[in-house]
Amino acid sequence: MYFGVLGFLIIAVQVFFAVDAYKKGRYYWVWIIFFFSMIACLVYFFVEYLPDLQASRLSEKISSNLEKIIAPEKELKRLKEQLEFCDNVENRTALAEAYMTNHQFSEAIPLLEACLQGHYRDDEYLIEKLSFAYFMTKAYAKTKERLFQLRKIQGGGFTSQEAHLLLAVTDEYNEAMDEAL
Helix, strand or coil: CCCHHHHHHHHHHHHHHHHHHHHCCCHHHHHHHHHHHHHHHHHHHHHHHHHHHHHCHHHHHHHHHHHHHHCHHHHHHHHHHHHHHCCCHHHHHHHHHHHHHCCCHHHHHHHHHHHCCHHHCCCHHHHHHHHHHHHHCCCHHHHHHHHHHHHHHCCCCCCCHHHHHHHHHHHHHHHHHHHHC
16 A cells, blocks of 8 residues: 555545636646645645635635624624614614524514514514514413414415414413413
């Protein structure tokens, strides 16, 4: 066995970067990688591959999601500042969704209620989000009230399966509460 494990690893790295260069239309790199082996692979990694990786949407999305997991309060603080700067329905909804993501449903309810005024009083998306927030805070009567409002807006039936399921589960919890009393 002439190459050994290290030799096969070097070849695998060369093939990986050569295929990447070929896919990106950088054909000259394919020749450089095969003629100059690991040195060319290292140069290609730092000159071409790493900048593309950092600029890609996937890495941006991963770092954003990782930041939200590690420091969720940072995102909430940013959204609060944004709402203070410009108090509108979009910013209220974004902050309410962030609260709901962090399981702070009681904080989201007043924001969503404030959104349901004027032009947005019959907004299906906001009503469904508010219904879910009420459900998670165990305010089943308010949940049903908002779900019936949503059904009325949608012409007697639900267009979303989530709202239909939420109403069924709310009814189930209401019956369990009545039986417990």
